Amino acid sequence: MKLIRIAISLAALGAALFFFGGLIRAADTNIPIYFPNSKLVVKAEVLNRVTYLPIKQVIEFMGIPYTDALALETLTIRSGNSRLLMTKNSALVSYNDQILLLPSPILREDGRWLAPIEFLTIGLTRLTGTEFRYRAGAPRIYAENVDAPELEMNAQTLGPITRLTLRCSVPLNVELKRDDQRAILAIDRSVDPFRERLDHRDRMVRSVVFDDSDGNAKIVVDTTRDVTDMRLTAADNNRVYFLDLFTKREPVTEAVPPPALPAAPAARPDVIPAERKVRVVVIDPGHGGMDTGAKSAAIAEKDFTLALARKLRSALQTRLGTTVLLTRDSDVALDNEARSAVANNNQANLFISVHAGYSTNKTDAGSSVFVMKENFGEGFTTASATGRDQLFLPWYLGYRIHQQASVSAANFLQEALSKAIPGSKFAVRTAPLAVLSSATMPSLLLEMGNLNNPMNAQTLTDASFQSRLAATIADAVQRFSESPQAAAN
Amino acid sequence: MPRHIKIGLIVFGIGGAIAMGFFVDIVGRVRSMVNERETEENPFKPPAQPLYSPTDPPMAVKVFFPAESGDSLLVAEDQTIFQSAEIANRARQILQKIQEGPKLDTMLAPLPKDAKVQDLFISEQGTAFIDFSDAMATAHPGGVLNELTTIYSIVDSLTYNLPEIKQVKILIGGVEKETLAGHCLLLLPLEMDLSITNVMPRDEKIAQLPRSASAVARSIN
Ligand SMILES: [Zn+2]
Numbered sequence: 001m002k003l004i005r006i007a008i009s010l011a012a013l014g015a016a017l018f019f020f021g022g023l024i025r026a027a028d029t030n031i032p033i034y035f036p037n038s039k040l041v042v043k044a045e046v047l048n049r050v051t052y053l054p055i056k057q058v059i060e061f062m063g064i065p066y067t068d069a070l071a072l073e074t075l076t077i078r079s080g081n082s083r084l085l086m087t088k089n090s091a092l093v094s095y096n097d098q099i100l101l102l103p104s105p106i107l108r109e110d111g112r113w114l115a116p117i118e119f120l121t122i123g124l125t126r127l128t129g130t131e132f133r134y135r136a137g138a139p140r141i142y143a144e145n146v147d148a149p150e151l152e153m154n155a156q157t158l159g160p161i162t163r164l165t166l167r168c169s170v171p172l173n174v175e176l177k178r179d180d181q182r183a184i185l186a187i188d189r190s191v192d193p194f195r196e197r198l199d200h201r202d203r204m205v206r207s208v209v210f211d212d213s214d215g216n217a218k219i220v221v222d223t224t225r226d227v228t229d230m231r232l233t234a235a236d237n238n239r240v241y242f243l244d245l246f247t248k249r250e251p252v253t254e255a256v257p258p259p260a261l262p263a264a265p266a267a268r269p270d271v272i273p274a275e276r277k278v279r280v281v282v283i284d285p286g287h288g289g290m291d292t293g294a295k296s297a298a299i300a301e302k303d304f305t306l307a308l309a310r311k312l313r314s315a316l317q318t319r320l321g322t323t324v325l326l327t328r329d330s331d332v333a334l335d336n337e338a339r340s341a342v343a344n345n346n347q348a349n350l351f352i353s354v355h356a357g358y359s360t361n362k363t364d365a366g367s368s369v370f371v372m373k374e375n376f377g378e379g380f381t382t383a384s385a386t387g388r389d390q391l392f393l394p395w396y397l398g399y400r401i402h403q404q405a406s407v408s409a410a411n412f413l414q415e416a417l418s419k420a421i422p423g424s425k426f427a428v429r430t431a432p433l434a435v436l437s438s439a440t441m442p443s444l445l446l447e448m449g450n451l452n453n454p455m456n457a458q459t460l461t462d463a464s465f466q467s468r469l470a471a472t473i474a475d476a477v478q479r480f481s482e483s484p485q486a487a488a489n
Numbered sequence: 490m491p492r493h494i495k496i497g498l499i500v501f502g503i504g505g506a507i508a509m510g511f512f513v514d515i516v517g518r519v520r521s522m523v524n525e526r527e528t529e530e531n532p533f534k535p536p537a538q539p540l541y542s543p544t545d546p547p548m549a550v551k552v553f554f555p556a557e558s559g560d561s562l563l564v565a566e567d568q569t570i571f572q573s574a575e576i577a578n579r580a581r582q583i584l585q586k587i588q589e590g591p592k593l594d595t596m597l598a599p600l601p602k603d604a605k606v607q608d609l610f611i612s613e614q615g616t617a618f619i620d621f622s623d624a625m626a627t628a629h630p631g632g633v634l635n636e637l638t639t640i641y642s643i644v645d646s647l648t649y650n651l652p653e654i655k656q657v658k659i660l661i662g663g664v665e666k667e668t669l670a671g672h673c674l675l676l677l678p679l680e681m682d683l684s685i686t687n688v689m690p691r692d693e694k695i696a697q698l699p700r701s702a703s704a705v706a707r708s709i710n
Contacts, residue, residue, distance in 0.1 A: 291671060294631035301631065336667065355672070358632030360597045361557045368634055373682075376674075429562075429685075431637045434667055434674045445672075447633045 030213035033058065033132075033141040034148065034190045039215045044139075045114060050104045052114035064128060068113070075106075075113050079127045086115070086123075093123050100126070117141075138196065140212060151191040153219065155200035155208055158341045160325060162204040164221060164243040171238035176230070183230055185243060187217040204245045221245075244345055278481035280323045281316055282343035284353040284435060285309035286445075289333030294358035296457035301356040302331065304448075304460050308354050311470035319474050320481065336434035343439050349486070350409065350477060351443035353435045356460055359450045366425045369414050370445040371406040372437060373430040405442035408485035409476075413444065416476035420468065424449075442486070446473070540578045540585075541571030548572040548579070550650040552586045553686055554596035555638035561687040562638050563645060566591050576653045577611050583646050584609070584619070599642035601628035607663070615655035616678050617647055623662040631670045640673050641682060648681035649688065656680045 031044045031053070040061045045052045059066055059077055067076045073088040085094040088108040093100045100122055107114040115123075120132040120141065134141045142148050152167040166174065166185070173188040190212070198208035206222040221243065223230075229246040285305035287293035293301025306328070313324040325346055327339040343351040357367065410428045417426045436443050448469070449456040459465050480486050551565035570582040584606050590598035603624035610618045629639065644657045656678035660666070666675050683690050 287671060293671065294635075336671075355633055358630045358635050360555075360630070360635070364558060366634075370633060376677075429634070429637075431633060431672070432674045432677075432679065433633070433672055434676075435672070437674055445633065451632075452630070 029139050031139045031141060032212055032215040033061075033143055034146045034215075035143045036146055039190070041213070041215045044117075047107075051117040052104075052107060053117055053119070055113045055115040055119065058120075058124075062128065062130065073108065077124075077127060082127055084123050084127050086113070093119070095123065095126055135192075138193075140192075142190075142192075146190065148190045148192040151187070151193045151210070151217075153193065153195065153198055153208065153210065155198050155205060156338065156341065157202040158338050158345055160247065160342070161345055162202055162245040163341070163345055164198075164205075164208060164219075164245075166219070166241040166243075168239055172241070173238065174232065174234070174241050176232040176243065178230070181223055181225070183221040183223060183243065183245075185219040185221070185232070185241070187219070189217070191217050193217075204247060242345070277486040278320070278322060278349040278477060280325070280346055280348045281350045281352065281477065282325045282327060282346060282348040283309045283312055284327040284339045284342075284351065286353055286355040286435075287333075288328050288331055291333050294356055294451045296451035296454070298454070298457040299356075299451070299461045301358075301451060304356045304466075305354045306331070307463075308448075308466050308470060311466050312352070312354070312473055315467075315470045315474035316477060320478055322477075322481075337438065339435050340437070340439040340443075343441060343443065348441050350480070351436075351439045351441055352473070352477075353433075353443070353445040355445060355447045357447045357450050358452050360452065361450075362452050362454070364450045365453050365456050366427065367417070367449055368427050368429045368447045369410045369417075370429050370431050370433060370436070370447065371410050372403065372443070373432045374403060376432045376437070401440055402442045405485045406436075406444055408483065409442045409480045410444045412480045412483070413446065413473065413476040416472050416479070417469075420472040420475075442480075540581050541573040545571040545573050550583060550586075551646070551688060552583060552591075553599075553642045553645045553649070553688075554587075554591040555599050555635075555642060556687075557595050557597055562634070562685040563642055563687070564596055565649075565686060565688045566593065566596065576651055577609055579651055580611065580617055580619075580647055580654065581606065581609055583650060584643070587642055587646055597638075599639050601625060601630075603628050608660075611654060615653055617654045617657045618660060619643065619657065620660040620663055626661045626666065626669055629670045633672045636668075636670045636673050637685075640669060640675075640679065641685060644679045645681055645683065645686060649683070649691070 027046045029044050029046060029051075030041050031051070033040045033042065040058065042054055042057050044054075056066065056068070056075070065078050067078075069076070075086050077084045077086075082096055086106045089105050091102045091105040093102060093106070102116055102122060103118050104116040106116075106119075117134065120134075125131055130144055132141055132143050149169045151172075152165075154165040154167075156163050156165070166172075168191060172191070175186045175188075177184040177186060193210040196210050200208060204224055204227045206224060207220075209220050209222075211218055211220050223245060226247045227245045228248040231244045231246070233242045233244070234240070235242065285302070285308070287302035287305060289302075291302065293305070295301065309326050310329070313326060316322050316324045323346075325342060325348070327342045328334050339353070340351065342348075359366075407428070414426045414428050417424070433445055436445060449460055451457045451460070547569050548571065550568055550570050552568045553563040553565050556562060556564045568586050570579060570586070573579055573582070588600055588604070588606070590600075601624055603622070605622040605624070606619060607622050608618075608620040612618065629636065640659065643659065647654045647657055658678040659669070659675050661669070661675075668675055
């Protein structure tokens with residue numbers, strides 16, 4: 001009877017060992033340990049989610065004497081009169097006459113002593129006074145007072161481009177290296193990334209990964225074949241970097257008619273008069289996707305804005321030869337920040353957001369040209385910006401640089417529209433508009449008519465009216481482009 | 490009385506008392522369950538407190554409503570509230586007037602019909618935080634100008650009449666929203682803007698205050 005019990009227990013133990021043994025599978029990772037003036041890259045092993053470091057390599061690098069007693073299966077590390085003694089397969093470490101407990105036992109494999117990463121802080125710091133810092137799960141360790149500022153990464157799809165933004169609290173030197181399908185951003189110092197990888201994929205980006213497994217910090221961007229060009233720009237005294245990925249392959253666009261009169265020199269981009277200052281125009285068709293905007297029986301605002309924006313693109317391209325980008329060219333939702341970012345990232349000289357109005361008064365038929373409300377947000381800059389926030393210009397103040405040029409462009413538009421569409425009122429107004437607040441070029445928002453007015457809604461739906469409207473806006477853009485106010489940017 | 494009957498009566502009495510006790514307990518439990526259910530339905534409904542007491546003196550206020558037409562976007566309507574001790578209660582009364590809409594038909598209702606003020610709080614720095622129900626955004630018909638007048642009828646009505654309120658921060662459904670209907674920024678608190686109204690600032694002795702946009706336009710042209 002007793003024998004059977006023992007046999008069963010042994011069988012269970014064996015099964016358990018077999019089962020858990022299967023879980024213990026080694027995976028190698030390179031972990032850099034950053035010291036103040038040097039660094040050491042060790043090959044760590046991850047066993048059952050415990051990170052093990054080859055401890056002899058670390059103490060040799062630090063110049064700490066030790067004795068590796070093969071017969072006793074112990075490793076003794078000495079510093080001054082203190083000593084640490086560890087034994088193979090034991091989680092207990094003796095420090096002078098104290099016993100320290102590690103979360104996992106020390107291993108010895110092929111002559112290598114492997115200690116769980118916690119050994120650094122529990123054992124080595126006590127012995128040598130050297131402090132170690134690491135984030136759970138992050139494959140890097142900082143020793144002593146190594147300064148590793150946090151690095152923030154962010155990726156956004158902004159219409160035709162994809163932008164990767166890096167932010168750090170100290171200036172960095174970042175170098176862009178390209179190979180076939182990758183962009184590598186090499187950073188000249190040790191940094192502490194907030195995230196190891198970005199959860200971002202789009203038509204140009206496959207993955208964005210932070211990698212310092214060789215002790216050199218870099219960001220590896222795995223790109224698709226759609227990327228035809230990329231550009232790295234620094235901002236805020238090298239504390240902010242933007243990596244913009246471009247594609248020549250246009251998303252589904254409306255066919256752009258060729259210049260109507262090939263003979264007309266002004267229509268050709270290569271012979272733009274020298275005084276023309278508006279080279280890139282970004283048009284933002286308001287709303288989209290789930291966000292329909294205002295609605296009438298005849299048309300939804302989002303459809304009117306897209307139709308008008310496409311006509312305006314054609315008009316501007318043929319007449320002025322300007323580069324014209326739409327923030328959206330299909331029925332998709334887009335947030336306001338992404339809209340103005342398309343203009344900012346493409347160094348647009350003019351940003352026009354188009355909308356249709358709505359009034360509960362069914363007879364109202366007024367239209368407005370809006371610019372950003374002057375002085376908006378100024379009261380909050382000094383009061384709310386503290387610490388690292390002060391490093392960045394608040395996003396909501398982007399509009400200020402070109403406020404006067406914006407008003408001037410709005411006046412040209414109001415004048416042109418009032419002449420071309422007699423009987424309609426066009427007023428220049430200011431409002432705290434989200435889409436204009438962070439645009440860093442002359443920018444305005446046109447709100448046409450009143451969708452609650454059936455006559456008005458019908459007119460806005462009419463394709464020939466839309467074409468006339470687009471031609472008038474293009475006129476105003478041309479006048480603005482030739483004015484001294486456009487020179488500011 | 491024979492002894493066994495006496496004992497029987499005593500036992501009966503004790504039994505009755507215990508049964509009575511159980512019954513009272515059960516009735517109490519049922520009642521409290523019913524009450525609990527009532528409170529569960531309305532867990533956040535604040536106790537209905539009057540916004541003013543009968544002894545509070547009347548207070549004349551200007552409530553700003555969107556103009557049906559004309560040069561000013563907002564037109565002031567003279568109304569009366571009670572001068573309650575708490576500024577927040579005065580603000581709530583003004584918001585009630587805004588919700589009720591204008592008396593004259595030359596002005597428009599600024600808020601969607603179903604929009605309710607869920608909460609109001611005034612910070613020490615004079616920022617009034619107003620939390621509107623989701624209908625404020627979902628039932629708003631849109632339009633930049635329309636959105637602008639909705640927001641500034643609230644901002645101007647509160648800041649003009651209650652100098653203690655320096656700025657207004659609008660929340661919707663208990664959270665911060667980027668915009669109300671896609672256009673006007675709600676991320677920063679908003680300050681009084683009388684340039685879009687037919688009212689002069691209280692303490693300004695300037696004879697004529699130019700409209701903000703045209704003022705800038707004139708200075709440029
Ligand atoms: Zn709109």
